[in-house]
Amino acid sequence: MNTVLTIDLTDPDAFVEQRHHDMLAWLRENDPVHWHATEDGGFWAVTRYDDVAGLYTDHVGFSSEGGPMLGGSFRSQADPSAGRMLVASDPPRQRQIRQVVHRAFTNRMLGRIARQVTELVDAAVERALADGGCDFATDIAPELPAGAVMAMMGVSHREARELIDLTRKMIGFRDPVYVDTSDDERLLLAVTQAEIFEYFAEIVRARRRDPGDDLVSFLIEAERNGRPWPEEDILYNCMNVAVGGNETSSYTACSGLLALLENPGQFESLRHRPELMDSAINEILRWSSTNAYVMRVATKDLWIGDREVREGDSVTLWNASANRDPSQFDRPDDFDISRSPNRHLSYGIGIHRCVGAMLAQTELGILFRRMTDPGLNIGLSGPVRRLRSNFIQGITRMPVVLR
Numbered sequence: 209m210n211t212v213l214t215i216d217l218t219d220p221d222a223f224v225e226q227r228h229h230d231m232l233a234w235l236r237e238n239d240p241v242h243w244h245a246t247e248d249g250g251f252w253a254v255t256r257y258d259d260v261a262g263l264y265t266d267h268v269g270f271s272s273e274g275g276p277m278l279g280g281s282f283r284s285q286a287d288p289s290a291g292r293m294l295v296a297s298d299p300p301r302q303r304q305i306r307q308v309v310h311r312a313f314t315n316r317m318l319g320r321i322a323r324q325v326t327e328l329v330d331a332a333v334e335r336a337l338a339d340g341g342c343d344f345a346t347d348i349a350p351e352l353p354a355g356a357v358m359a360m361m362g363v364s365h366r367e368a369r370e371l372i373d374l375t376r377k378m379i380g381f382r383d384p385v386y387v388d389t390s391d392d393e394r395l396l397l398a399v400t401q402a403e404i405f406e407y408f409a410e411i412v413r414a415r416r417r418d419p420g421d422d423l424v425s426f427l428i429e430a431e432r433n434g435r436p437w438p439e440e441d442i443l444y445n446c447m448n449v450a451v452g453g454n455e456t457s458s459y460t461a462c463s464g465l466l467a468l469l470e471n472p473g474q475f476e477s478l479r480h481r482p483e484l485m486d487s488a489i490n491e492i493l494r495w496s497s498t499n500a501y502v503m504r505v506a507t508k509d510l511w512i513g514d515r516e517v518r519e520g521d522s523v524t525l526w527n528a529s530a531n532r533d534p535s536q537f538d539r540p541d542d543f544d545i546s547r548s549p550n551r552h553l554s555y556g557i558g559i560h561r562c563v564g565a566m567l568a569q570t571e572l573g574i575l576f577r578r579m580t581d582p583g584l585n586i587g588l589s590g591p592v593r594r595l596r597s598n599f600i601q602g603i604t605r606m607p608v609v610l611r
């Protein structure tokens with residue numbers, strides 16, 4: 209291990225250049241509960257599997273009300289979404305919100321989404337075949353969330369892609385592909401959030417007039433103490449599902465395809481043994497750790513390992529590290545589609561475990577069954593470009609040839 213390694217987990221370029229794997233491996237071995245000083249204070253970085261899993265399940269000692277992302281989450285510090293948006297709430301409120309949101313994740317809805325996603329993926333692959341190739345990151349992968357948004361929110365393909373452009377800007381707020389990075393980050397986030405709210409406010413108006421069998425209608429119907437939810441709570445949770453689902457599934461699709469292309473033996477074996485699909489998808493999730501970390505805030509003074517954490521301290525749970533911890537995974541740096549067991553933490557665990565996990569598995573299954581079609585030949589045709597973010601690990605450009 210390089211002894212002059214600089215540890216800076218806030219540096220988005222380290223993630224673009226993939227240097228963060230070395231940082232995380234060093235921390236796991238030498239300083240597993242690390243105080244990470246920053247200009248405006250600092251945060252704890254927890255990197256071992258057992259510690260990360262323990263923190264996920266301790267919702268008494270650690271609050272989610274600060275949101276999942278360092279630096280005031282998707283919102284400005286003064287924003288009142290704490291306790292109103294699912295991912296940024298604690299029990300008992302979290303359980304109440306989750307029951308409502310969960311209505312949009314029934315088996316019936318999953319079936320509807322699966323049909324929509326299949327149609328879009330097939331059409332995108334046909335277009336790419338006709339053209340001899342495409343940019344997988346922009347032409348095929350975003351069709352997964354597009355199909356989900358169309359079915360869950362009852363919008364058209366064009367409207368779904370518009371929403372994906374907005375959520376992509378929000379998650380890519382440090383990436384010059386999406387925004388002018390010389391602008392103030394907080395302002396960029398606030399402006400994008402306002403645009404997403406505006407997008408959903410229009411749909412809320414339409415569903416109030418003409419309710420349907422979709423997420424927005426379920427949120428409008430929801431009641432708290434016998435009264436409907438305030439409009440803002442509806443908008444926050446629309447945004448939560450959109451931001452939670454749009455970028456994660458399409459970036460995981462890109463990382464998964466890249467891993468298969470870089471490991472042609474694994475790609476071949478998946479082609480010939482489709483029964484490995486579920487385990488391959490779990491390995492893709494572990495490997496890509498698309499949500500690199502999530503944040504919690506300590507609710508009291510307590511200990512993590514041998515480090516004393518103070519009430520109010522921000523604590524980051526590094527999925528990207530826990531998923532490569534050799535104490536949990538044999539040969540963690542090998543991509544192995546038949547890995548078993550594979551208790552990756554990519555969806556989190558505990559009460560906040562991803563409510564869209566089954567949906568993501570479904571979307572990825574549809575895509576990778578198509579990609580491993582024996583008649584389909586796919587290869588990289590140019591350099592990939594990674595998202596400039598320490599929160600979401602993604603690929604923004606991935607030229608491929610398709611035959």
Ligand code: HEM
Pocket residue numbers: 272276294295296306356448449450452453454456457460498499502503553554555556557559560561562563564565567568
């Ligand atoms: C590969 C795809 C996905 C990954 C890696 C992923 C990852 C995660 C993680 C790590 C959490 C836990 C956050 C925490 O503990 O603070 C989470 C929660 C959540 N995810 Fe996902 N997610 C994915 C797909 C989706 C999809 C498709 C949707 C919806 C369409 C979605 C919506 C949500 C929501 C609403 C929550 C909040 C749940 C709660 O706080 O109770 N996610 N996701």
